[in-house]
Amino acid sequence: MATVDVLPESEALYWRTRVDAERLRHQGRLWTLSAVFHVIPFLGAAALLMWIQPLALPVALACVAHAWVIPELYAQRGANVLRPRGRLEDGPEQRSVGLLGDLVGDEARELHARTGLVLEPGKLGTWLVGEAGAVLLHGRRRRAYCYCIKVDASHPGAGGLPAGDRIAHLLLALRSDEQGFATVANLAFAGARWRLRRRVRREMRPALDAVPFRLDSASTAAG
Amino acid sequence: MSKLIRMDHTGHSTVAEWTAGDPAAVEAAVAALREELDRGYLAMVSTGPGHAEQVRELPVDAELVILRLPVAGG
Numbered sequence: 385m386a387t388v389d390v391l392p393e394s395e396a397l398y399w400r401t402r403v404d405a406e407r408l409r410h411q412g413r414l415w416t417l418s419a420v421f422h423v424i425p426f427l428g429a430a431a432l433l434m435w436i437q438p439l440a441l442p443v444a445l446a447c448v449a450h451a452w453v454i455p456e457l458y459a460q461r462g463a464n465v466l467r468p469r470g471r472l473e474d475g476p477e478q479r480s481v482g483l484l485g486d487l488v489g490d491e492a493r494e495l496h497a498r499t500g501l502v503l504e505p506g507k508l509g510t511w512l513v514g515e516a517g518a519v520l521l522h523g524r525r526r527r528a529y530c531y532c533i534k535v536d537a538s539h540p541g542a543g544g545l546p547a548g549d550r551i552a553h554l555l556l557a558l559r560s561d562e563q564g565f566a567t568v569a570n571l572a573f574a575g576a577r578w579r580l581r582r583r584v585r586r587e588m589r590p591a592l593d594a595v596p597f598r599l600d601s602a603s604t605a606a607g
Numbered sequence: 608m609s610k611l612i613r614m615d616h617t618g619h620s621t622v623a624e625w626t627a628g629d630p631a632a633v634e635a636a637v638a639a640l641r642e643e644l645d646r647g648y649l650a651m652v653s654t655g656p657g658h659a660e661q662v663r664e665l666p667v668d669a670e671l672v673i674l675r676l677p678v679a680g681g
Contacts, residue, residue, distance in 0.1 A: 388661040479618020532681035544616035553675045556651045559659035570680035
């Protein structure tokens with residue numbers, strides 16, 4: 385049987401560094417640095433204003449609000465990768481969920497029914513796969529890496545896929561080459577899980593909660 | 608009975624069915640797979656919990672071969 389080890393979609397993106405634990409750690413640090421450089425100037429300006437002139441309190445509060453809002457906007461961007469897309473008629477939707485159910489175990493099937501997300505353990509960490517994106521919880525602290533990835537819309541057959549099929553496409557690609565999957569996907573956000581949790585839809589939060597904070601053999605290399 | 612299915616707007620469609628002992632059905636399935644690969648689909652076979660492989664030829668012994676579309680960063 386002629387098999388393919390590397391995700392073909394990732395081969396086309398030859399300029400991208402293939403994602404591994406080290407690359408994830410690097411990306412996570414960059415996101416943390418970026419957040420710090422967005423927040424510190426505003427907090428510093430607020431403190432400076434209060435020191436110079438306490439009557440500038442409203443302006444200082446506006447600076448603090450900016451320092452709070454900017455990381456929240458980034459987290460919202462990350463949460464958006466899990467947002468469900470439109471639904472088709474019941475028939476195709478049910479058939480697609482049936483096929484997806486055949487691909488996963490009982491626990492993952494039950495979690496999908498409640499949250500719309502499929503939990504998939506991998507070597508880099510634990511994945512939550514949605515219809516147009518996936519979140520990787522990686523490392524000891526389970527930092528969340530939110531990836532935007534979906535069925536290639538340029539293909540004639542890509543239009544009108546039911547929700548279960550959209551997830552199954554991503555799941556099969558992920559299972560065949562996890563690193564390639566993360567390489568093809570666009571990173572929308574990397575940051576603390578609690579920050580992401582606040583921004584995802586309420587019904588999806590149990591899926592994030594289902595990934596325990598623990599040391600495991602799969603993803604202790606970073607975080 | 609092994610199946611070749613394609614994920615599409617109907618949920619999924621059965622493209623071919625075969626048994627290893629039926630050469631005509633295998634041949635038809637091989638031809639159907641080739642046609643789908645030419646249309647840009649990728650053939651996937653589950654190889655255990657959490658694992659899948661992409662194949663370029665029909666794995667005659669596999670119970671289920673799933674055709675998926677390429678994925679891309681959004």
